[in-house]
Amino acid sequence: MFRINPASGKAIYEQIMEQVKEAAWKGYLKPGDALPSVRKLALSLNVTPNTVAKAYQLLEKEKVIITIRGKGAFLAENASQEVDKGKMQEIKISLKEILSELRYEGYDEKKIASLIHEIYQDLEG
Amino acid sequence: MFRINPASGKAIYEQIMEQVKEAAWKGYLKPGDALPSVRKLALSLNVTPNTVAKAYQLLEKEKVIITIRGKGAFLAENASQEVDKGKMQEIKISLKEILSELRYEGYDEKKIASLIHEIYQDLEG
Amino acid sequence: MFRINPASGKAIYEQIMEQVKEAAWKGYLKPGDALPSVRKLALSLNVTPNTVAKAYQLLEKEKVIITIRGKGAFLAENASQEVDKGKMQEIKISLKEILSELRYEGYDEKKIASLIHEIYQDLEG
Amino acid sequence: MFRINPASGKAIYEQIMEQVKEAAWKGYLKPGDALPSVRKLALSLNVTPNTVAKAYQLLEKEKVIITIRGKGAFLAENASQEVDKGKMQEIKISLKEILSELRYEGYDEKKIASLIHEIYQDLEG
DNA sequence: GTGGTCTAGACCACG
DNA sequence: GTGGTCTAGACCACT
Known part of the structure; x- marks a missing residue:
């Protein structure tokens, strides 16, 4: 399980x-x-x-x-309410760290947005 | 400093x-x-x-x-000119996981983009 | 050990x-x-x-x-399965320099090959 | 100079x-x-x-x-005699270290020989 | 002055 | 028991 x-x-x-x-x-x-x-x-x-x-x-x-x-x-x-409560905050923190990394690798907001789009499409597929 | x-x-x-x-x-x-x-x-x-x-x-x-x-x-x-390939792959994988979680939370691409924008602005500050 | x-x-x-x-x-x-x-x-x-x-x-x-x-x-x-690309490039550059020096010392490809063989055997021991 | x-x-x-x-x-x-x-x-x-x-x-x-x-x-x-004297030993040591690295990256003697050949040809070119 | 390395000891989280 | 981190202090080579 x-x-x-x-x-x-x-x-x-x-x-x-x-x-x-x-x-x-x-x-x-x-x-x-x-x-x-x-x-x-x-x-x-x-x-x-x-x-x-x-x-x-x-x-x-x-x-x-x-x-x-x-x-x-x-x-x-x-339970699910309790779980949700903390979840979004965790996600936001992770996202912040990743954006910071990306920024350092030379990605500006436009490139980030395009990357996000690409990955999102990948998920859908 | x-x-x-x-x-x-x-x-x-x-x-x-x-x-x-x-x-x-x-x-x-x-x-x-x-x-x-x-x-x-x-x-x-x-x-x-x-x-x-x-x-x-x-x-x-x-x-x-x-x-x-x-x-x-x-x-x-x-510094930050040549993007580290191995690192980028790690970043993409993490990003994919997070986007996947966000989708479960009911975020569509539009809401995700808006969230990204918000966090990005936060980083700039 | x-x-x-x-x-x-x-x-x-x-x-x-x-x-x-x-x-x-x-x-x-x-x-x-x-x-x-x-x-x-x-x-x-x-x-x-x-x-x-x-x-x-x-x-x-x-x-x-x-x-x-x-x-x-x-x-x-x-371990040692996937070759590190960046490292391999560094190794190749070093190797190139050394071969260049050996050529100045009067080593032709045959003599170099024999030297390499000798050193390699040394490593195995 | x-x-x-x-x-x-x-x-x-x-x-x-x-x-x-x-x-x-x-x-x-x-x-x-x-x-x-x-x-x-x-x-x-x-x-x-x-x-x-x-x-x-x-x-x-x-x-x-x-x-x-x-x-x-x-x-x-x-001077050139003095220089030569130490040179070969240095070269051998460097070569030993590089071969050791290559070996760890999964190169056996055959692959090493082929790599040497390739780089040597590159020098000639 | 600089960074590079090492020692001797401590506390922590984890299993 | 394990590794991860930090402190306090030392010596070294290099500039």
């Missing part, structure tokens, strides 16, 4: 968090749905349970999931 | 690198201009010279500056 | 980098293999961990190894 | 030494010929006289030139 890339530079627990959020966001997981147990997910990702547990704890803090002792973790009722 | 924020979460040497690039882009530094010496910048930023040196060495690897032993560091003549 | 010569004139971190590359080339290290940890290698070479870390970080920039926080450093999967 | 590149990474005094040796070797300077004075050369290279003086002193140590107080520096009678 989830995939991680240990060599990506990003912390594994963050990758797990992102994947849960993405699943919630794209509708693969709906409010009330059960998440895989810490142990099972740890096994399937070939990671220590500690790492998965950390991701789940942080997700609960962000009110994306709810954990019930002895039963497991479930997607919160208003 | 440069400012860093030790509490920003980003490594100091990375912040220095970004500021040099930004100064180059905004024209505060022109090709051939001398950068502040490692020691002086370290003093003014209240950082150890090692940290500044690390930033400068990485900038030299990226061909943003040229350092000459015993003389100092200077903005490279062709 | 690795040996350095502090009196060789070459920087220690460069020697480490070369030795890793050599081990990769000679097959002592295969893609995915773990490198000795920064601290262990530092101990066995009688160097500070910083020096080893510098070598490893530069090797990662060159995509020779992959480091994973908390796990260690590993030989990259595609 | 001489050209240096302050950004080449090589020490300037070494570059001057190499250029004198090259001039001797290629016959531009013959035994007994006067070298430019320290001050004049320093001026024309836009370098401090100290740097030129250092190069000349080392060249005298290597018996490539002879300096006479109040008169200047002159190419030694047997």
Whole structure:
């Protein structure tokens, strides 16, 4: 269900968090749905349970999931709202960094716009 | 000349690198201009010279500056002229991911273009 | 596993980098293999961990190894597979200069080929 | 007469030494010929006289030139022999390093030989 | 004065 | 345990 890339530079627990959020966001997981147990997910990702547990704890803090002792973790009722809230800000920050890089590579606003157009068309295709 | 924020979460040497690039882009530094010496910048930023040196060495690897032993560091003549192919590909991939996410968020090309414009203006400030 | 010569004139971190590359080339290290940890290698070479870390970080920039926080450093999967274009051009330029000098020394293509062969055999040993 | 590149990474005094040796070797300077004075050369290279003086002193140590107080520096009678002596060893070392790099980039002896051939033909052309 | 390298030690995040 | 970063101080070569 989830995939991680240990060599990506990003912390594994963050990758797990992102994947849960993405699943919630794209509708693969709906409010009330059960998440895989810490142990099972740890096994399937070939990671220590500690790492998965950390991701789940942080997700609960962000009110994306709810954990019930002895039963497991479930997607919160208003998870997608919570997810959306942070998402746009993250996207904007990433976009800002990339634009800054592009600018340094000699791209002015016009060239950037044209690049964006090109990539967007690529997505549609 | 440069400012860093030790509490920003980003490594100091990375912040220095970004500021040099930004100064180059905004024209505060022109090709051939001398950068502040490692020691002086370290003093003014209240950082150890090692940290500044690390930033400068990485900038030299990226061909943003040229350092000459015993003389100092200077903005490279062709800074940002020849676009780094490998880097551009990385940037395009990141951009593609972000655009893809934006589309999920319901952004069409027009809204994306407007968002880009907004962020770009922000960078100029 | 690795040996350095502090009196060789070459920087220690460069020697480490070369030795890793050599081990990769000679097959002592295969893609995915773990490198000795920064601290262990530092101990066995009688160097500070910083020096080893510098070598490893530069090797990662060159995509020779992959480091994973908390796990260690590993030989990259595609080490030496995709040839670095920029680097190849630098190598060719150097080679051209050397061949030019050899020609001045009176070496014709045949003698050069024989010299190359001799040095190459030397490397293998 | 001489050209240096302050950004080449090589020490300037070494570059001057190499250029004198090259001039001797290629016959531009013959035994007994006067070298430019320290001050004049320093001026024309836009370098401090100290740097030129250092190069000349080392060249005298290597018996490539002879300096006479109040008169200047002159190419030694047997300069080209002295020059040749060290030259081949330097070339071999450089060649070894380059072959090592090539090997790491995935070139086996056959590919190296073919590359050498190609570059050699280029020189002839 | 300049940058390049190294040491010895520390703290942090991650697994 | 791992690597990533930073500090404080040292020595060196070069200009």
